Amino acid sequence: MVKNLLQSLDYSVLQQCMHCGLCLPTCPTYAETGRERNSPRGRIALMRAVADGELETTRIFAEEMGYCLGCLACTTACPAGVDYAALWETARAQSEQSGVMATPKRDFIRRFTLRFLFTRPRALRAAGRLLWFWRACGLQALVRRSRLTAWLPRRLRELEPQTPRIARRFSDGLIAEVEFPNSFTAESTKSDEKNSSAFSAPSVVQNKSRRRVAVLTGCVQDLVFSDVNRATVDVLLANGCEVVTPRAQHCCGSLHAHNGDLETARELARRQLGLIDPDKFDAIISNAAGCGSHLKHYGRLLAGDPACAARAAAWSRKVRDISEWLVETGFRKPEAPAFAPRPVTYHEACHLCHGQKISSAPREVLRAIPGLELRECAEATWCCGSAGVYNLTQPRTAAWLLQRKLGHLRTTGAEIVAAANPGCLLQIENGFRAAGENVAVIHPVVLLARAYAAENT
Amino acid sequence: MIAELARLLGPENVLTEKEDLIAYSFDGTAALRQLPRIVVFPRHAADVSAVLKLARAHRAPVVTRGSGTGLSGGSVPVEGALVLCLLKLDKILELDPRNLTLRVEAGVITQKIYEAADAAGLFYPPDPGSMKVSTIGGNVAENAGGLRGLKYGVTRDYVVGLEVVLADGSVCWFGGKCVKDVAGYNLRDLFIGSEGTLGVVTQVLLKLLPKPAARQTLLATYASMEAAAETVSAIIAAKIIPCTLEFLDRKTIRCVEDYAHVGLPTDAEALLLIEADGHPAAVAEDAAQIETLCRTHGAAAVKRAANDEEAARLTAARRSAFSALARTKPTTILEDATVPRSELAKMIRFVGQTAEKHRLDVATFGHFGDGNLHPTFLTDERDPAEMHRVEMAMREIFGHALSLGGTITGEHGVGLAKKAFLRQQLGDASYALLKQIKHVLDPENILNPGKIFD
Numbered sequence: 001m002v003k004n005l006l007q008s009l010d011y012s013v014l015q016q017c018m019h020c021g022l023c024l025p026t027c028p029t030y031a032e033t034g035r036e037r038n039s040p041r042g043r044i045a046l047m048r049a050v051a052d053g054e055l056e057t058t059r060i061f062a063e064e065m066g067y068c069l070g071c072l073a074c075t076t077a078c079p080a081g082v083d084y085a086a087l088w089e090t091a092r093a094q095s096e097q098s099g100v101m102a103t104p105k106r107d108f109i110r111r112f113t114l115r116f117l118f119t120r121p122r123a124l125r126a127a128g129r130l131l132w133f134w135r136a137c138g139l140q141a142l143v144r145r146s147r148l149t150a151w152l153p154r155r156l157r158e159l160e161p162q163t164p165r166i167a168r169r170f171s172d173g174l175i176a177e178v179e180f181p182n183s184f185t186a187e188s189t190k191s192d193e194k195n196s197s198a199f200s201a202p203s204v205v206q207n208k209s210r211r212r213v214a215v216l217t218g219c220v221q222d223l224v225f226s227d228v229n230r231a232t233v234d235v236l237l238a239n240g241c242e243v244v245t246p247r248a249q250h251c252c253g254s255l256h257a258h259n260g261d262l263e264t265a266r267e268l269a270r271r272q273l274g275l276i277d278p279d280k281f282d283a284i285i286s287n288a289a290g291c292g293s294h295l296k297h298y299g300r301l302l303a304g305d306p307a308c309a310a311r312a313a314a315w316s317r318k319v320r321d322i323s324e325w326l327v328e329t330g331f332r333k334p335e336a337p338a339f340a341p342r343p344v345t346y347h348e349a350c351h352l353c354h355g356q357k358i359s360s361a362p363r364e365v366l367r368a369i370p371g372l373e374l375r376e377c378a379e380a381t382w383c384c385g386s387a388g389v390y391n392l393t394q395p396r397t398a399a400w401l402l403q404r405k406l407g408h409l410r411t412t413g414a415e416i417v418a419a420a421n422p423g424c425l426l427q428i429e430n431g432f433r434a435a436g437e438n439v440a441v442i443h444p445v446v447l448l449a450r451a452y453a454a455e456n457t
Numbered sequence: 458m459i460a461e462l463a464r465l466l467g468p469e470n471v472l473t474e475k476e477d478l479i480a481y482s483f484d485g486t487a488a489l490r491q492l493p494r495i496v497v498f499p500r501h502a503a504d505v506s507a508v509l510k511l512a513r514a515h516r517a518p519v520v521t522r523g524s525g526t527g528l529s530g531g532s533v534p535v536e537g538a539l540v541l542c543l544l545k546l547d548k549i550l551e552l553d554p555r556n557l558t559l560r561v562e563a564g565v566i567t568q569k570i571y572e573a574a575d576a577a578g579l580f581y582p583p584d585p586g587s588m589k590v591s592t593i594g595g596n597v598a599e600n601a602g603g604l605r606g607l608k609y610g611v612t613r614d615y616v617v618g619l620e621v622v623l624a625d626g627s628v629c630w631f632g633g634k635c636v637k638d639v640a641g642y643n644l645r646d647l648f649i650g651s652e653g654t655l656g657v658v659t660q661v662l663l664k665l666l667p668k669p670a671a672r673q674t675l676l677a678t679y680a681s682m683e684a685a686a687e688t689v690s691a692i693i694a695a696k697i698i699p700c701t702l703e704f705l706d707r708k709t710i711r712c713v714e715d716y717a718h719v720g721l722p723t724d725a726e727a728l729l730l731i732e733a734d735g736h737p738a739a740v741a742e743d744a745a746q747i748e749t750l751c752r753t754h755g756a757a758a759v760k761r762a763a764n765d766e767e768a769a770r771l772t773a774a775r776r777s778a779f780s781a782l783a784r785t786k787p788t789t790i791l792e793d794a795t796v797p798r799s800e801l802a803k804m805i806r807f808v809g810q811t812a813e814k815h816r817l818d819v820a821t822f823g824h825f826g827d828g829n830l831h832p833t834f835l836t837d838e839r840d841p842a843e844m845h846r847v848e849m850a851m852r853e854i855f856g857h858a859l860s861l862g863g864t865i866t867g868e869h870g871v872g873l874a875k876k877a878f879l880r881q882q883l884g885d886a887s888y889a890l891l892k893q894i895k896h897v898l899d900p901e902n903i904l905n906p907g908k909i910f911d
Contacts, residue, residue: 018487018789034544034545045479079781
């Protein structure tokens with residue numbers, strides 16, 4: 001008999017929802033349909049029915065859980081403090097375990113991506129290299145121009161334009177394993193030849209006790225936005241931190257936890273704990289909102305594993321989003337350049353504003369950059385539709401949310417959209433490109449790193 | 458019947474899957490649940506009329522619903538019910554700035570009504586705690602109140618016209634834009650607060666006020682509830698009617714602060730949230746007088762909100778009180794036994810004593826200024842012994858409220874939750890009259906049967 005995962009949850013977590021409905025106006029899927037079951041309140045009612053044995057884990061149940069973005073906007077609105085993230089992840093895992101959605105094609109895709117590609121860093125990098133080569137050697141452009149993409153199955157054809165641009169060099173090629181802030185370069189002779197910043201050396205904060213941090217390079221972030229990782233290290237160095245970036249890191253498991261594969265998520269969490277000892281660092285830095293949110297929950301994920309529960313709890317306490325860390329430790333404000341400020345607007349990645357409740361820190365970072373004028377946009381906290389792989393699994397809703405977001409971003413008149421998550425960066429970038437608009441979509445830490453670099457020119 | 462409904466409304470507007478029905482089996486009231494048979498979404502009054510005729514022909518009870526945030530079980534389905542969800546009647550039809558009226562469909566969210574009026578420099582005052590989610594139709598069905606009730610009154614005071622579909626499908630309109638109109642009986646008032654048992658309201662004509670020029674919000678902290686209650690009496694005695702005079706006790710303050718982080722003093726025994734609005738000079742004078750009165754009656758501190766944003770945050774935090782209390786215990790049973798203002802202090806003391814007597818955890822907050830308290834039992838529905846004690850305590854509280862000249866429900870309605878106590882409050886003759894009227898308007902008892910009375 002398949003174990004009912006929802007039943008094995010502490011019932012008080014399910015019970016915490018007192019169905020007041022305050023989550024309804026913040027839920028994007030409820031905004032789309034107006035149907036109660038497409039709202040957090042409705043979904044929790046379904047989960048409770050499954051836990052109570054009143055409802056089987058049906059296909060409709062599973063589809064409903066997949067329709068939820070997992071954006072956690074409801075948790076920000078909920079006065080009762082319902083832990084929707086825990087409920088939803090369990091419901092997703094239960095849906096997968098029940099097999100109601102299984103088809104050979106779907107199983108293959110899940111096995112290939114979740115179980116193979118995203119658990120083997122070398123395989124993932126190899127796939128990244130292939131994709132990079134595909135574009136770099138001109139084949140991708142050729143195929144697109146000659147419309148050979150028409151031969152692809154419809155779904156792949158629709159998704160093809162969204163293929164991310166893989167970076168030429170991944171994080172390991174841009175960042176040394178240990179990097180020291182400039183005034184301490186004498187101690188880093190053994191890694192000197194690799195200790196070359198992509199930007200000119202940032203000046204160091206004086207009178208700061210040196211902090212030691214580990215930087216997580218991520219999976220998609222590492223392949224597509226390795227420049228964000230480089231910028232993260234630069235910014236940390238400029239603020240007097242010793243930065244350790246372990247080699248060949250793998251996926252943190254957020255993708256797996258959000259798609260019903262808690263077992264693999266736990267395995268990946270254990271591997272991370274083995275790679276980085278939380279006790280040896282002042283902070284473990286994440287620059288991807290979706291990952292950061294999941295990483296802070298390692299304690300809960302592994303609470304039932306006596307071998308690593310303590311370490312997982314210690315890990316959770318050390319994880320910081322880069323903007324959170326910068327504000328917490330008091331980052332140095334870059335000096336003013338000589339040109340007029342450019343308008344920038346800030347899109348709040350769900351897992352940063354809702355998942356981690358971090359809203360003011362990234363704004364503080366942006367406001368500190370003298371070359372930028374921050375303009376607020378409407379519905380800044382609404383999901384852009386990326387939501388992990390949601391834009392692949394629920395393309396219609398993802399597209400609707402993207403257009404809604406683009407509309408608000410356009411209204412601000414900003415030339416730059418700042419967003420702190422690779423999924424959001426890709427989604428919004430693709431959206432503007434498809435509309436033929438020239439808006440730069442950049443991670444706040446990259447803007448800060450550039451500001452530091454501009455000081456020396 | 459299902460097939461006919463699908464033909465009439467379109468299959469996408471008829472829900473029969475169990476997964477859908479489960480989501481419509483409750484409203485905002487704790488511990489009340491009943492699976493309906495079917496859920497339908499009419500698109501306009503003609504649809505509602507057709508649905509009611511069909512329901513009558515098939516003897517299916519009809520339970521009307523907006524967003525399902527009611528607190529007395531008014532939109533909880535009955536067995537075999539057809540849930541009539543009016544969310545698709547969501548158009549704002551006309552804002553008339555010369556007559557200061559706003560005509561809307563019943564499914565419009567109250568917050569949107571407030572915003573539409575605000576954009577035109579006008580003001581729709583009733584602000585129930587659920588206003589971001591609840592619909593005007595629901596507000597009318599329950600005659601919802603809110604924080605501004607003290608000065609501005611309740612939903613009833615702003616409904617100057619309504620369109621209602623009766624049990625036999627006929628569509629009636631009552632009222633209009635005239636400031637004065639005494640043609641025929643005042644049937645509008647019959648339907649307002651009728652909790653879906655006499656007809657289905659599909660359109661509402663609301664009266665708006667000019668937007669107050671200034672607002673000032675104050676927060677007064679107290680070391681004892683009595684002192685807070687005394688202050689309220691003193692303010693009214695000084696002939697000052699603030700817009701809002703809200704109260705939170707210590708447990709409520711802590712839960713709300715835990716959620717909203719607006720800087721509420723978590724060691725205070727009692728908190729008064731007071732808002733004065735109107736002409737700037739009047740507001741300044743009232744605010745100064747209120748502050749003095751608070752201090753002379755024992756306020757440990759009086760703070761003024763620095764700007765509009767802070768004031769909005771404080772009132773939003775107050776509106777979340779009911780839900781925030783769930784942080785203590787999952788099942789929050791909220792009551793709204795109301796007494797005349799003069800009896801407020803006595804009532805609060807009685808609530809505290811009753812809770813102690815029955816070993817129950819109670820947090821109290823509410824609209825001090827108009828005597829409408831919300832004693833909230835913090836329980837766990839999985840503990841039947843505790844739930845039984847809650848029932849007993851409630852009975853005593855209602856009894857005491859009635860003995861002080863009060864009512865069993867100030868603004869949440871009777872619904873299912875307070876049915877048992879209604880006859881006690883109304884007395885036999887009045888109670889019998891309710892049933893007679895119901896019989897005339899809904900002889901087959903298809904509209905929300907079993908609510909208010911049997």
